[in-house]
Amino acid sequence: MHPTIENSSLCKKSLFQLDDAHYLNCAYMSPLSKSVEEAGIIGMQRKRIPNALKSTDFFEDSEKIRNLFARIINISNSHQIAIIPSVSYGMAIIAKNTNFRRGQNIVITSDQMPSNVYTWHKVCQKYGLELRVVKPDRTFNNYGNLWNEKILESIDRNTALVTLGHVHWMDGTLFKLKEIGQLARKYGAAFIVDGTQSVGALPLNVSEIQPDALICAAYKWLMGPYSIGVAYFGSRYLAGIPLEENWLNRVDSNCFPDLVNYKYEYRPKAIRYDVGEVSNFILLPMLVRALEQLLEWDIKNIQTYCCNLMNDKLINQMGELGFLVPEKDNRADHIIGVDIPKYVEIKKLQSILNRNKVLISVRGQSIRISPNIYNDEDDMNALIDALHQFRRN
Incomplete structure (x- = not known):
């Protein structure tokens, strides 16, 4: 069962042009909003x-x-x-x-x-x-x-x-x-x-x-x-x-x-x-x-929205699949590094994520998930589905 995202009305996906990719990689580089792009033009x-x-x-x-x-x-x-x-x-x-x-x-x-x-x-x-x-x-x-x-x-x-x-x-x-x-x-x-x-x-x-x-x-x-x-x-x-x-x-x-x-x-x-x-x-x-x-948008709202995206249900599902997430009190909600067991084949995991158009960063023996206000419930569900696929293979 997929987690439900609270306050989804805060989502600003329509203000960006992300096609059908599940872009969860703002820590690498944010996409430009349509209005920022227009300002450059x-x-x-x-x-x-x-x-x-x-x-x-x-x-x-x-x-x-x-x-x-x-x-x-x-x-x-x-x-x-x-x-x-x-x-x-x-x-x-x-x-x-x-x-x-x-x-x-x-x-x-x-x-x-x-x-x-x-x-x-x-x-x-x-x-x-x-x-x-x-x-x-x-x-x-x-x-x-x-x-x-x-x-x-x-x-x-x-x-x-x-x-x-x-x-x-x-x-x-x-x-x-x-x-x-x-x-x-x-x-x-x-x-x-x-x-x-x-x-x-x-x-x-x-x-x-x-x-x-x-x-x-x-x-x-x-x-x-x-x-x-x-x-x-x-x-x-x-x-x-x-x-x-x-x-x-x-x-x-x-x-x-x-x-x-x-x-x-x-x-x-x-x-x-x-x-x-x-x-x-x-x-x-x-x-x-x-x-x-x-x-x-108010930066407090952005952090709260990221917290709702990376909610307890999603974190627990990742834990059940064998992926380890740092304790909430010691981390932010907009960047989460997920430790991968050493027996996991990183290249295989990356291939499945790419096949599902889930875009995140691989850093060493971990994956870094970094959502923002342009992400939504579908993006998080796609991530969980990809991890399930990996564990089944």
Whole structure:
């Protein structure tokens, strides 16, 4: 018997073009809604007649994005938001503007997304730091809670920086950002959060968590295009040096006739960190529309809807089929990593899922299910049916 989805009226599938695929893979990349796609097309059409673009057009959409994202993460000052091309770009800004001393350490979690790992390997090599990689012990049922405890135990007076996601990108483990941030501040360590796999689907209040920076790519749960992202910077980093010395991050850059009267003062706060050519007339309107629709839908509703999709009946059915799901208290509902017994043939399982047009990610000896507000009961039933088929074969 298939599980029943509550509050199915919240489903927004009609606003997307997903054909007949059961796309349960937002943690890989979100589909574009029809309205976000339309915003990109209109942006391309504007470039047909360049002389119609005014100087104000170089700034209006970026300011909209700052204001919208500030609302999403609950901060009052939109000038603390920068527009960046990627998570690695944001991490490079942090690395450039953090004072490191030999003998210090950096704390990360194991199997983080590489964009939040490679930078810190390089920093540790350059400055003689220890990279502390905190691993979970998956032999315990409540490994998520124990993982958080191990992270806290790894932070000490020699910790220069702590960086991790709100949820783990592979299995959805929830990290206790408030407690981790408090301990990092106690020792004077920078606290950096990669929000790519949570912001847009899981409420996050920067005022409560108080990270020194929150870096987000836009192409996953923010439902925007690829090659653009947003970053919040706290007071620790608001007077830093950007990666690029571009003209748009300077004061009075909106006065085009005066650009050759070079200004060496940066625009206020985090705006200095904007990527060069930030005024992308295609990507920015798309991200504006993506953020608007998230606020229209309300991120709390999105998380609740994902919880209803991944309800107890569905989880129990997966358990009866031999697939292990982390305990609810230690995971989010929009990303769930399902452990597969070692005797299971991953390629065979993947083949059956593909045959049934159930699109999810395989990560190691697990599958990652990541639904969103465009999924419905049929998608979840297709997943269960495919798993039943696999067990029968």
